[in-house]
Amino acid sequence: MKRGGAGTHGGNAAARDPAGWLVVARPRVRPAADVAVTAPVTAKGRVARRWRGDGRPAVRCGRRRRPTAVGRRRAPQPLRPGAASAAVSPPSPPPSPPRWRPPAPPHGGGGGEEHGTRRVGRRAVGRRRSRRVESDRAAAGAGGAAPPRLATGAAGDAPDSRRARPRRTAGGCGGGAVSGGGGRGGGDPAAAAASAVAMERAAAAAATAGGNAHKDFVAVAAGYVRSVPVADAAEWLVVIDDVLYKKRALLLQLLALIPPTTPVLFSTRSEAVVASVSGATLVSIDALPAGDARLVLATAAGKALKAGVPPFSAAEESGWVRRVLAKTERHALSLAIVGSMIADRGGAWRRVVEGLERWWMHPHFGCSDSESPRPSVRAALDVSLELLPDGMCREAFAALGILPIHVHLSVLSRVWRSRLGGAAMEGDPTARQVSGMMRSTGVEESVAALVRAGLLRRDVDEISGELVGVFVHPVIGQYALSLLGDAAGATHQRMVDEYMVGVTVDGLDAHKWRRLPFWKVPDDGYWYDHVVRHLAAAEDVCGLVSVMDPAWQAVRVRVSSPLAFQADVEMVLAALTAVVDDAVSMASRSPVLLGRVQAALASTYSTRIVGCRRDNMEASIALWEEALALVMRSDVPPLWAEWQAGLGRAYCDRIGGARPANMEAAVACYNRSLEVRTRTAAPLEWAETQRFLGVAYRNRVDGDKAANIEAAIACYNRSLEVRTQAAAPLDWASSQNSLGVAYYFRLDGDKAANIEAAIVCYRTALEVRTPAAAPLLWARTRYNLGLAYYDRLVGDKASTIEAAIACYEDALTVRTRDAAPLLWAVTQHHLGKALRDRLFGEPAANTAAAFACFDRALAVRTRAAVPLDWAETQYQVGITRYGRRGGDATWAADEEAAVACYRRALEVYTPEAAPQEWALATFSLLQAHVDGELWSSVVQCGRALERLGLRWAEWPARQAAVAGAVARAEGALARQGGPSVRE
Numbered sequence: 015m016k017r018g019g020a021g022t023h024g025g026n027a028a029a030r031d032p033a034g035w036l037v038v039a040r041p042r043v044r045p046a047a048d049v050a051v052t053a054p055v056t057a058k059g060r061v062a063r064r065w066r067g068d069g070r071p072a073v074r075c076g077r078r079r080r081p082t083a084v085g086r087r088r089a090p091q092p093l094r095p096g097a098a099s100a101a102v103s104p105p106s107p108p109p110s111p112p113r114w115r116p117p118a119p120p121h122g123g124g125g126g127e128e129h130g131t132r133r134v135g136r137r138a139v140g141r142r143r144s145r146r147v148e149s150d151r152a153a154a155g156a157g158g159a160a161p162p163r164l165a166t167g168a169a170g171d172a173p174d175s176r177r178a179r180p181r182r183t184a185g186g187c188g189g190g191a192v193s194g195g196g197g198r199g200g201g202d203p204a205a206a207a208a209s210a211v212a213m214e215r216a217a218a219a220a221a222t223a224g225g226n227a228h229k230d231f232v233a234v235a236a237g238y239v240r241s242v243p244v245a246d247a248a249e250w251l252v253v254i255d256d257v258l259y260k261k262r263a264l265l266l267q268l269l270a271l272i273p274p275t276t277p278v279l280f281s282t283r284s285e286a287v288v289a290s291v292s293g294a295t296l297v298s299i300d301a302l303p304a305g306d307a308r309l310v311l312a313t314a315a316g317k318a319l320k321a322g323v324p325p326f327s328a329a330e331e332s333g334w335v336r337r338v339l340a341k342t343e344r345h346a347l348s349l350a351i352v353g354s355m356i357a358d359r360g361g362a363w364r365r366v367v368e369g370l371e372r373w374w375m376h377p378h379f380g381c382s383d384s385e386s387p388r389p390s391v392r393a394a395l396d397v398s399l400e401l402l403p404d405g406m407c408r409e410a411f412a413a414l415g416i417l418p419i420h421v422h423l424s425v426l427s428r429v430w431r432s433r434l435g436g437a438a439m440e441g442d443p444t445a446r447q448v449s450g451m452m453r454s455t456g457v458e459e460s461v462a463a464l465v466r467a468g469l470l471r472r473d474v475d476e477i478s479g480e481l482v483g484v485f486v487h488p489v490i491g492q493y494a495l496s497l498l499g500d501a502a503g504a505t506h507q508r509m510v511d512e513y514m515v516g517v518t519v520d521g522l523d524a525h526k527w528r529r530l531p532f533w534k535v536p537d538d539g540y541w542y543d544h545v546v547r548h549l550a551a552a553e554d555v556c557g558l559v560s561v562m563d564p565a566w567q568a569v570r571v572r573v574s575s576p577l578a579f580q581a582d583v584e585m586v587l588a589a590l591t592a593v594v595d596d597a598v599s600m601a602s603r604s605p606v607l608l609g610r611v612q613a614a615l616a617s618t619y620s621t622r623i624v625g626c627r628r629d630n631m632e633a634s635i636a637l638w639e640e641a642l643a644l645v646m647r648s649d650v651p652p653l654w655a656e657w658q659a660g661l662g663r664a665y666c667d668r669i670g671g672a673r674p675a676n677m678e679a680a681v682a683c684y685n686r687s688l689e690v691r692t693r694t695a696a697p698l699e700w701a702e703t704q705r706f707l708g709v710a711y712r713n714r715v716d717g718d719k720a721a722n723i724e725a726a727i728a729c730y731n732r733s734l735e736v737r738t739q740a741a742a743p744l745d746w747a748s749s750q751n752s753l754g755v756a757y758y759f760r761l762d763g764d765k766a767a768n769i770e771a772a773i774v775c776y777r778t779a780l781e782v783r784t785p786a787a788a789p790l791l792w793a794r795t796r797y798n799l800g801l802a803y804y805d806r807l808v809g810d811k812a813s814t815i816e817a818a819i820a821c822y823e824d825a826l827t828v829r830t831r832d833a834a835p836l837l838w839a840v841t842q843h844h845l846g847k848a849l850r851d852r853l854f855g856e857p858a859a860n861t862a863a864a865f866a867c868f869d870r871a872l873a874v875r876t877r878a879a880v881p882l883d884w885a886e887t888q889y890q891v892g893i894t895r896y897g898r899r900g901g902d903a904t905w906a907a908d909e910e911a912a913v914a915c916y917r918r919a920l921e922v923y924t925p926e927a928a929p930q931e932w933a934l935a936t937f938s939l940l941q942a943h944v945d946g947e948l949w950s951s952v953v954q955c956g957r958a959l960e961r962l963g964l965r966w967a968e969w970p971a972r973q974a975a976v977a978g979a980v981a982r983a984e985g986a987l988a989r990q991g992g993p994s995v996r997e
């Protein structure tokens with residue numbers, strides 16, 4: 015594995031440093047070439063979209079037309095009194111907007127990934143019957159005028175309710191205006207009327223906002239787009255300018271409100287914004303227009319901008335500005351870095367510009383690999399590094415390479431202490447300097463030095479006004495990481511060690527293994543989200559294996575989310591796979607440690623939600639077997655027993671292969687594990703394995719079903735003898751939950767009493783399994799309680815079904831499709847059953863809601879991924895179709911659809927693999943054939959059920975009905991002299 019290659023700044027930097035991106039967020043509506051016409055193409059073929067300095071989103075809605083070239087921009091026009099008030103403009107061709115000049119932000123201001131990039135002009139593309147909703151800011155300097163806008167704010171910020179200050183006009187309305195236009199003469203009167211109505215709605219929304227119009231930007235824009243008739247929705251395009259890193263949530267909110275058929279085009283300088291919108295088409299912007307580049311450079315250099323006045327004098331233009339534009343290639347990041355260095359020197363530009371040109375003349379400058387930044391950015395970064403005040407500052411900058419884009423000040427202090435403190439302990443003469451830098455004032459001084467060099471952006475709390483963190487541009491972070499070289503892995507490791515100070519960790523054993531309890535370190539908002547990334551980059555095998563400890567999963571899910579843990583799983587999978595694939599690394603490690611690596615990989619596959627579940631479980635079983643091949647029982651008995659139990663769980667969850675064989679393999683694995691995990695030697699592990707064995711017996715196919723469930727109940731009770739609520743509350747709750755499941759499926763005894771016992775067990779488990787303490791386990795038990803309420807035989811049926819629906823809906827608050835797709839799907843499946851059988855509400859609406867749930871379940875429960883689950887939902891859809899029959903018009907169609915569902919289910923259900931499910935589906939098919947008078951099929955289904963006989967748990971209760979149906983069918987066939995006409 016390449017050291018230091020993992021991290022938020024890693025990857026192909028050449029692909030990460032465009033000046034910005036245009037993103038087509040809804041390319042499915044029209045081809046990308048058609049959608050992107052609002053980004054006009056210049057004569058050289060570049061996308062001529064200009065950046066906005068203030069970061070304010072500008073939403074423009076208009077019909078698409080052929081691309082047009084960029085024309086001359088107009089000079090700023092004065093704003094007439096009252097022009098910013100909310101009003102409806104008559105349909106007319108839209109004027110070209112003026113050019114805006116943003117005021118220079120405070121030095122080091124701004125934030126997010128938009129390091130140094132500013133949009134300073136924009137030209138709208140002419141459209142027929144175009145409509146716009148714009149948000150812009152005032153021009154800087156004396157006499158600067160603002161166009162009509164929805165909101166204004168401080169430089170460098172997107173709309174924000176805490177900082178935006180809308181301009182008030184003579185009309186007293188907060189600075190909002192909505193304008194629209196129709197075609198060029200002879201426009202469609204109906205379209206003009208629709209335009210007027212649309213803008214009346216948007217204007218009303220803006221007027222309602224009053225002095226706080228900026229709060230309603232999303233609602234106004236989305237409401238305006240929604241006013242477009244549905245028939246025209248695919249003809250409209252929404253353009254959002256300059257989405258900031260901090261405002262990516264606002265973008266997602268807007269995208270959620272805009273009709274799905276409306277394509278969206280947005281520009282951004284932030285890679286995180288691009289990544290937040292899935293399925294988008296990306297267009298990189300490599301260079302700013304010359305005028306915009308000058309304003310970016312002037313802003314970074316601290317120039318006072320005035321409307322209508324060039325930012326640089328003629329002497330400055332000839333002396334250094336043109337040279338900088340040439341060497342930076344008008345790249346926004348390069349311009350910002352160079353401007354910051356010049357500003358730090360009070361305008362003294364010679365040393366900076368000459369250094370930039372000197373780096374371009376270096377003979378090896380153009381020979382960098384594909385992962386290096388573009389030459390203009392690399393030159394600016396090299397000059398900036400060269401001009402840093404001392405070596406300690408350069409060391410501090412290099413250490414930033416292991417950090418993400420946004421870093422809190424406390425984390426920054428840790429990485430500098432871990433990186434530079436290590437050198438100090440080895441006798442570095444700067445030890446006293448390092449110690450001083452670790453004080454908060456020292457950290458702020460170092461931040462200030464790097465900000466002045468254009469290498470960082472400050473993050474200042476808007477309320478307290480204090481420095482709370484920094485932003486590191488991805489390209490700058492990658493550059494810093496390259497400076498670390500081979501020391502990157504050690505820097506990542508020291509960061510982990512810095513956080514683990516104060517946590518008791520055992521030393522390495524004879525096999526070079528130690529367990530690292532990361533979950534004992536309190537989360538500070540950084541540690542839990544980044545510990546695995548640091549471990550992967552450091553190639554810390556013991557740490558990566560420890561991540562798959564159930565204790566880490568429980569804490570990660572509780573403190574963060576299930577998806578956060580899944581992100582950890584993917585990183586561990588990639589890192590440990592690289593370890594296994596490295597022959598040199600494998601040869602240098604002991605068999606026991608390699609077995610631990612294989613076992614950890616097996617756990618990642620079994621808990622993974624990415625990819626095909628069937629393939630993941632097959633990979634898990636293979637890895638457990640490889641681990642067991644490396645370590646014999648006599649080598650490390652407790653470890654061997656642990657892995658036998660892990661293999662048993664994998665067989666229980668296996669999708670491929672024959673289910674009876676899988677369950678028998680699981681039972682055998684657990685019994686082998688119990689040979690070592692005795693109650694005397696390892697009571698807690700014995701109790702855990704007893705619970706797992708109970709699950710295998712409960713799901714066992716071979717043998718008597720009732721006896722298997724009784725064996726499962728006995729296993730759970732033995733587990734509860736050790737797992738008490740006082741000694742191990744969460745483990746006790748797990749055994750209570752499993753005991754409830756066994757009572758739910760119990761065949762012996764009174765059915766109603768068994769269901770009541772299950773409900774008691776679930777309620778008992780929920781005393782410990784709370785949403786705060788164990789959200790996923792709480793959701794599981796709530797789901798199980800819903801099953802019990804649905805089948806409850808005691809009490810009012812309508813009320814128990816409502817209770818079941820409430821339980822399923824509770825579970826779905828945690829079991830989301832993204833976080834737990836299969837669990838989400840099974841919960842949707844059972845919610846559909848409950849809604850279908852609901853006694854409150856409108857039956858037709860309940861049935862429609864049930865079908866919607868089944869459809870959602872089948873979106874995940876596919877035949878390829880989980881065939882048995884797919885068959886189960888197909889069967890329930892058939893039951894719902896069959897029960898909906900009513901009236902001559904729908905009877906035949908519903909019956910035919912039900913039969914088709916039953917047959918699809920029986921393609922997977924077989925008497926050998928799933929006898930209970932096969933029998934129930936076959937019995938339902940028999941009933942449908944009886945109603946359809948398909949007598950030959952009735953006989954076939956009846957005889958098949960008779961052959962299964964007592965292997966079907968419900969056969970004693972169903973035998974008479976089957977025999978009666980077969981006798982009726984045979985009588986009808988005898989009277990007809992053969993199969994019915996319909997057959």
